[in-house]
Amino acid sequence: MEYDREKLSEESISQILQLIEEKSYIKAREELLKYNEVDIAEILEDIMDVAGVDKTIILFRTLPKNISVEVFSYLDIEEQLKIINGITDKELHYIIEELPFDDMIDVLEELPANIVDKILEKSSKEERKLINTFLNYPENSAGSLMTPDYISLQKDMTVKEALAYIKKEGMDSETVYTCYVKDTGRKLIGIVSLRSLVISDDDVIVKDIMQTDFVYVNVLDDQEQVSNMFKKYGFLAMPVVDNENRIVGIITVDDILDIIDEETTEDFQKMVGVTVSTVEYLDMSVWTHVKNRFPWLLFLMVSLMITGMIIAQFETLLSKVIVLVAYLPLLMGTGGNSGSQSATLVIRGIAVGDILPRDAWRILWKELRISFLIGAGLSTLNFIKIMLLDGESAAIALTVCGAMLVIIMLAKTIGGMLPMLAKKLGIDPALMASPMIASLIDMISVITYFALASLILGI
Amino acid sequence: MEYDREKLSEESISQILQLIEEKSYIKAREELLKYNEVDIAEILEDIMDVAGVDKTIILFRTLPKNISVEVFSYLDIEEQLKIINGITDKELHYIIEELPFDDMIDVLEELPANIVDKILEKSSKEERKLINTFLNYPENSAGSLMTPDYISLQKDMTVKEALAYIKKEGMDSETVYTCYVKDTGRKLIGIVSLRSLVISDDDVIVKDIMQTDFVYVNVLDDQEQVSNMFKKYGFLAMPVVDNENRIVGIITVDDILDIIDEETTEDFQKMVGVTVSTVEYLDMSVWTHVKNRFPWLLFLMVSLMITGMIIAQFETLLSKVIVLVAYLPLLMGTGGNSGSQSATLVIRGIAVGDILPRDAWRILWKELRISFLIGAGLSTLNFIKIMLLDGESAAIALTVCGAMLVIIMLAKTIGGMLPMLAKKLGIDPALMASPMIASLIDMISVITYFALASLILGI
Numbered sequence: 055m056e057y058d059r060e061k062l063s064e065e066s067i068s069q070i071l072q073l074i075e076e077k078s079y080i081k082a083r084e085e086l087l088k089y090n091e092v093d094i095a096e097i098l099e100d101i102m103d104v105a106g107v108d109k110t111i112i113l114f115r116t117l118p119k120n121i122s123v124e125v126f127s128y129l130d131i132e133e134q135l136k137i138i139n140g141i142t143d144k145e146l147h148y149i150i151e152e153l154p155f156d157d158m159i160d161v162l163e164e165l166p167a168n169i170v171d172k173i174l175e176k177s178s179k180e181e182r183k184l185i186n187t188f189l190n191y192p193e194n195s196a197g198s199l200m201t202p203d204y205i206s207l208q209k210d211m212t213v214k215e216a217l218a219y220i221k222k223e224g225m226d227s228e229t230v231y232t233c234y235v236k237d238t239g240r241k242l243i244g245i246v247s248l249r250s251l252v253i254s255d256d257d258v259i260v261k262d263i264m265q266t267d268f269v270y271v272n273v274l275d276d277q278e279q280v281s282n283m284f285k286k287y288g289f290l291a292m293p294v295v296d297n298e299n300r301i302v303g304i305i306t307v308d309d310i311l312d313i314i315d316e317e318t319t320e321d322f323q324k325m326v327g328v329t330v331s332t333v334e335y336l337d338m339s340v341w342t343h344v345k346n347r348f349p350w351l352l353f354l355m356v357s358l359m360i361t362g363m364i365i366a367q368f369e370t371l372l373s374k375v376i377v378l379v380a381y382l383p384l385l386m387g388t389g390g391n392s393g394s395q396s397a398t399l400v401i402r403g404i405a406v407g408d409i410l411p412r413d414a415w416r417i418l419w420k421e422l423r424i425s426f427l428i429g430a431g432l433s434t435l436n437f438i439k440i441m442l443l444d445g446e447s448a449a450i451a452l453t454v455c456g457a458m459l460v461i462i463m464l465a466k467t468i469g470g471m472l473p474m475l476a477k478k479l480g481i482d483p484a485l486m487a488s489p490m491i492a493s494l495i496d497m498i499s500v501i502t503y504f505a506l507a508s509l510i511l512g513i
Numbered sequence: 514m515e516y517d518r519e520k521l522s523e524e525s526i527s528q529i530l531q532l533i534e535e536k537s538y539i540k541a542r543e544e545l546l547k548y549n550e551v552d553i554a555e556i557l558e559d560i561m562d563v564a565g566v567d568k569t570i571i572l573f574r575t576l577p578k579n580i581s582v583e584v585f586s587y588l589d590i591e592e593q594l595k596i597i598n599g600i601t602d603k604e605l606h607y608i609i610e611e612l613p614f615d616d617m618i619d620v621l622e623e624l625p626a627n628i629v630d631k632i633l634e635k636s637s638k639e640e641r642k643l644i645n646t647f648l649n650y651p652e653n654s655a656g657s658l659m660t661p662d663y664i665s666l667q668k669d670m671t672v673k674e675a676l677a678y679i680k681k682e683g684m685d686s687e688t689v690y691t692c693y694v695k696d697t698g699r700k701l702i703g704i705v706s707l708r709s710l711v712i713s714d715d716d717v718i719v720k721d722i723m724q725t726d727f728v729y730v731n732v733l734d735d736q737e738q739v740s741n742m743f744k745k746y747g748f749l750a751m752p753v754v755d756n757e758n759r760i761v762g763i764i765t766v767d768d769i770l771d772i773i774d775e776e777t778t779e780d781f782q783k784m785v786g787v788t789v790s791t792v793e794y795l796d797m798s799v800w801t802h803v804k805n806r807f808p809w810l811l812f813l814m815v816s817l818m819i820t821g822m823i824i825a826q827f828e829t830l831l832s833k834v835i836v837l838v839a840y841l842p843l844l845m846g847t848g849g850n851s852g853s854q855s856a857t858l859v860i861r862g863i864a865v866g867d868i869l870p871r872d873a874w875r876i877l878w879k880e881l882r883i884s885f886l887i888g889a890g891l892s893t894l895n896f897i898k899i900m901l902l903d904g905e906s907a908a909i910a911l912t913v914c915g916a917m918l919v920i921i922m923l924a925k926t927i928g929g930m931l932p933m934l935a936k937k938l939g940i941d942p943a944l945m946a947s948p949m950i951a952s953l954i955d956m957i958s959v960i961t962y963f964a965l966a967s968l969i970l971g972i
């Protein structure tokens with residue numbers, strides 16, 4: 055079925071909400087079970103917003119056990135934690151046990167240590183050790199994304215034996231479409247796709263069809279690097295190795311789809327001057343919103359104050375030719391907009407891998423030419439407008455338009471080069487975006503404009 | 514192997530470039546063949562930049578035929594077209610024939626009609642018809658992304674028969690991991706994963722293990738919608754149906770990874786005021802860059818001019834209290850930055866599906882509270898700074914800080930609501946980002962500031 059979230063909410067959610075109000079949980083459950091697990095999770099999140107946590111938990115507990123686990127795995131972490139607080143220890147233990155390993159780790163990471171200990175009490179010593187290792191991988195690392203549930207094959211197996219093994223183990227594995235071949239020291243020596251197994255004859259040996267020029271990531275690699283590898287190679291899964299090149303887990307492409315969005319959202323937040331957070335806009339408290347935005351506005355305000363102080367230095371000039379003030383927003387604004395264009399295009403180019411550090415001079419040369427053409431064009435139009443429409447003197451028009459050309463050229467070259475410089479220095483280029491560029495350009499604009507005015511007008 | 518593009522270029526590319534200069538193409542080819550097809554494509558693109566098209570084509574033609582097709586499929590469309598111009602018709606025909614169907618369509622779409630006709634001359638009538646159908650799907654539609662090469666199973670097949678069929682047909686199919694079951698009218702009635710086939714017993718019937726609550730997209734759905742479905746459900750492939758619900762093709766997740774980046778880049782471009790384009794920054798000519806940026810700057814300039822005209826109305830006020838000018842950038846800048854924060858967070862929330870049209874009032878209420886707290890905080894700090902550091906009168910400090918509170922509150926609520934309004938009106942919310950908000954806020958800032966000044970200072 056083709057689902058539309060807006061439609062879902064209109065048709066079914068209101069019906070389910072009413073059933074809940076009437077305490078007809080069994081009927082509500084029936085309505086819910088018309089959908090697949092992904093949609094049920096989404097509907098439950100909406101219901102939690104409207105009907106509250108308690109009623110949602112009652113509804114959640116009416117779901118068949120196997121479905122409830124899968125639904126749970128698709129909920130956002132905030133909703134998962136709310137559900138956990140409302141179910142019995144026994145139910146929680148069942149869910150945790152049945153969750154795919156990587157989802158389980160995600161949940162455990164967010165729980166208080168004493169609850170985690172209580173859950174792990176019932177696990178075997180070996181399992182506890184494995185879970186603790188996974189819990190210790192740094193946030194946003196390949197280690198924090200991977201699962202240890204993959205299919206390992208022996209290099210001497212026949213295709214028939216391999217398929218029989220997959221049939222036996224496939225149920226508990228995150229994916230069966232890529233299988234891994236290790237040597238005795240747990241070092242990865244090859245990968246075999248299920249496709250090549252299925253299209254090969256029964257007596258072919260695994261080692262003869264395995265790929266040995268495979269690509270892998272290190273357990274400590276950043277998730278952005280990992281997602282770039284997925285994008286580049288188009289894989290369904292990628293092995294993760296430790297520093298001794300032993301395979302410790304795999305990452306599957308479905309988890310990467312979420313990561314790509316997460317990384318992009320981070321870039322947007324950095325580029326606009328907001329502290330990075332993965333919490334959704336509506337789930338974030340007013341107070342956290344303030345905390346994430348205030349420091350950046352304050353920081354940018356300081357630079358705006360400096361611009362103000364520079365203007366104050368030119369008070370005599372301004373009081374003599376007050377009309378200059380009217381063109382100040384035009385120059386600062388156009389400078390900021392020009393710089394933002396260049397900065398954003400370059401930042402994005404770096405993020406998707408189109409632009410490399412060694413391209414710096416090509417960008418400089420390109421922006422110089424682009425900015426000269428744009429600057430000349432806009433200045434000319436402005437000159438005509440100031441002379442004809444505003445009826446100002448040629449000296450004023452010349453001042454404004456001369457300043458505009460210089461400001462646009464400076465804005466675009468600085469806008470293009472700052473992200474490159476940041477990349478070279480190991481700073482995230484996204485931080486060199488609009489507000490940062492605009493603040494810098496503001497200062498440059500004011501100085502250029504008023505200095506040129508003093509010169510041309512002789513004041 | 515863990516590849517690093519920067520490293521690749523330093524180590525191998527310079528070596529290959531030297532070998533090409535020495536005309537040792539066979540040795541260059543050997544060096545190249547150490548890498549996998551994705552990397553070879555990337556290296557060839559770099560070599561084309563430095564050594565030129567002709568030498569790159571010679572090198573490309575030395576590659577083994579099967580590898581050259583795959584390498585070709587990983588090249589960007591610009592480089593593909595350059596290669597096409599330098600190879601024989603026979604070679605071109607071979608490549609086109611062997612390319613996966615969706616990649617072939619992408620290439621044919623970019624070629625001039627007479628070349629396409631020449632290529633299709635040798636195809637069968639049926640094939641030509643299919644290709645023409647695919648060429649006619651609108652750009653960015655599901656139809657333009659899909660491939661007709663998928664595995665179709667009969668609902669009455671046993672697992673053994675299904676696996677035998679996959680073994681026979683699997684080589685030419687885009688994916689074998691999801692198979693599709695159609696009724697006699699080509700209507701999709703179920704999907705079967707290879708996983709469930711492999712873990713089922715030989716004599717199980719396909720219809721008993723196929724999923725019937727599958728998700729599909731329409732051939733005319735936008736690619737953004739399609740990629741959102743992939744993100745939501747985590748699928749490896751998704752069926753595409755026509756208006757009669759007949760399956761016409763499938764889309765695989767590896768193609769979606771590229772689409773996600775493309776859609777995000779579009780959002781970045783719109784949000785900063787640049788005409789949308791999929792051409793990479795460095796591949797785009799200076800002239801095209803100018804054409805993509807100039808109109809937006811001009812459009813924004815008009816609103817900046819209006820701001821200037823508003824300022825001109827207050828000339829008497831300003832000439833009497835010239836110090837007001839020094840605080841103008843502070844107010845306009847802080848207003849713009851505050852508005853951009855809210856606008857960007859809301860735009861991103863809409864793009865990833867966290868924020869729905871019906872959330873408008875929740876956002877308004879949230880932004881009102883956030884902006885009041887931030888506005889009050891920043892105004893207080895400013896009041897102290899203006900009184901103590903600048904040594905201005907309380908009236909001036911009150912004017913600036915009062916205006917600041919009002920401007921921040923207006924900026925944030927407008928910044929949060931404009932993208933919601935755009936969404937409701939069917940306009941892309943991304944267009945309501947920083948430069949647009951900043952221009953609007955500029956005008957509001959100037960009016961608020963000077964009106965308040967007139968009032969408080971009594972001028």
